[in-house]
Amino acid sequence: MAEIVLKTLAHTYSANPQSAKDYAIRHMEHVWHQGGAYALLGPSGCGKSTLLNIISGLLAPTEGDVLFDGQRVNELPPEERNIAQVFQFPVIYDTMTVFDNLAFPLRNMNTPEYRVKPKVLEVADILELTPLLSRKAKNLTADEKQKVSMGRGLVRDDVTAILFDEPLTVIDPQLKWKLRRKLKEIHERFNITMIYVTHDQLEASTFADKIAVMYEGQVVQFGTPRELFETPAHTFVGYFIGSPGMNFFELRYDQAQNTAYFGDQSLPLSNAYLATLKKAESDNLKLGIRPEFIEVHSSHEPDTIAVQKENLQDLGTYAILTFSLNQQTFKARLPEDHPDLGDTVYIRFPDDKLSLYVDEYRVEVDHE
Numbered sequence: 001m002a003e004i005v006l007k008t009l010a011h012t013y014s015a016n017p018q019s020a021k022d023y024a025i026r027h028m029e030h031v032w033h034q035g036g037a038y039a040l041l042g043p044s045g046c047g048k049s050t051l052l053n054i055i056s057g058l059l060a061p062t063e064g065d066v067l068f069d070g071q072r073v074n075e076l077p078p079e080e081r082n083i084a085q086v087f088q089f090p091v092i093y094d095t096m097t098v099f100d101n102l103a104f105p106l107r108n109m110n111t112p113e114y115r116v117k118p119k120v121l122e123v124a125d126i127l128e129l130t131p132l133l134s135r136k137a138k139n140l141t142a143d144e145k146q147k148v149s150m151g152r153g154l155v156r157d158d159v160t161a162i163l164f165d166e167p168l169t170v171i172d173p174q175l176k177w178k179l180r181r182k183l184k185e186i187h188e189r190f191n192i193t194m195i196y197v198t199h200d201q202l203e204a205s206t207f208a209d210k211i212a213v214m215y216e217g218q219v220v221q222f223g224t225p226r227e228l229f230e231t232p233a234h235t236f237v238g239y240f241i242g243s244p245g246m247n248f249f250e251l252r253y254d255q256a257q258n259t260a261y262f263g264d265q266s267l268p269l270s271n272a273y274l275a276t277l278k279k280a281e282s283d284n285l286k287l288g289i290r291p292e293f294i295e296v297h298s299s300h301e302p303d304t305i306a307v308q309k310e311n312l313q314d315l316g317t318y319a320i321l322t323f324s325l326n327q328q329t330f331k332a333r334l335p336e337d338h339p340d341l342g343d344t345v346y347i348r349f350p351d352d353k354l355s356l357y358v359d360e361y362r363v364e365v366d367h368e
């Protein structure tokens with residue numbers, strides 16, 4: 001069993017770090033609970049591989065602690081951590097058979113042969129590798145090789161967590177879905193903590209129950225796919241998750257008039273929003289709204305704002321309307337049966353679908 005706790009963790013590759021920018025992991029407090037199916041999602045360079053390597057022991061953190069079930073493991077080498085890591089490119093021995101590749105981690109631990117065989121057969125069966133057991137690994141396809149890599153993590157009974165670092169990169173698109181299903185199945189059967197690194201939101205949300213979104217060396221939100229969509233905790237999450245991402249616009253709050261402006265446009269916000277804005281201790285104020293939640297009308301309605309249609313792209317089951325407001329481009333996602341729209345359209349940002357961000361972090365507005 002392993003609950004993995006990251007405590008005041010930070011890592012830099014620089015010998016002489018000057019500022020936060022020199023840290024690949026800036027400051028992290030995080031708990032991966034035993035048995036969870038997690039994704040670590042973020043753009044290239046945000047620190048995902050660094051974090052995985054710190055958890056597996058390939059890298060020692062510059063600051064902070066890694067705890068497994070409460071025990072500090074900072075100094076433990078990877079082979080003593082009961083963690084398996086599956087990399088982008090399969091790590092297998094080409095000249096060995098599939099059977100011997102799967103048996104390797106067990107034989108390496110001096111497991112008696114009578115226990116090696118049933119375990120290898122069990123794992124081969126789950127991964128649908130049984131017909132290939134006597135084949136040399138070098139003759140396998142990329143997805144078969146990656147399955148062998150995964151199998152090497154699964155044969156060991158002492159493995160309590162498997163870390164996957166973009167494991168489907170070299171897999172054909174049509175096989176990716178199948179392998180993801182397989183991983184889910186394995187997770188349900190073995191009660192192993194799984195952390196799956198990816199920069200693809202679809203891969204993350206089909207695999208994981210909870211996703212940690214990483215941005216500039218920090219986990220900016222840890223939540224279910226639905227939470228990331230409905231209440232992005234940081235502007236980056238709003239922008240990164242969803243297709244297209246969330247619309248954001250800068251707000252200016254005028255204390256004297258108790259009014260919020262977007263450029264010269266005053267916004268019809270509720271008293272709850274205005275009260276929250278009044279308390280904000282920063283001028284970095286933004287509103288965010290998902291393209292799905294912008295109301296679009298063909299004629300004027302109460303509290304709507306007239307805007308110019310720039311483009312309407314029909315994508316079959318939905319359409320994307322692009323419009324500009326105060327020289328900023330917005331996207332609204334419309335259902336298939338949307339009304340005919342002229343050059344001027346009337347949009348509304350429903351209060352309860354807006355998110356308010358102060359210094360890029362979401363602030364709860366009390367709607368009661």
Ligand SMILES: Nc1ncnc2c1ncn2[C@@H]1O[C@H](COP(=O)(O)OP(=O)(O)OP(=O)(O)O)[C@@H](O)[C@H]1O
Binds near residue numbers: 013024042046199
């Ligand atoms: N060995 C290294 N030496 C110096 N800098 C490194 C090293 N490895 C990573 N970095 C830097 O640390 C930061 C985080 O890199 P990391 O590989 O952890 O990100 P990532 O999110 O996994 O990106 P990718 O998806 O491209 O692999 C980047 O700025 C990267 O350039």
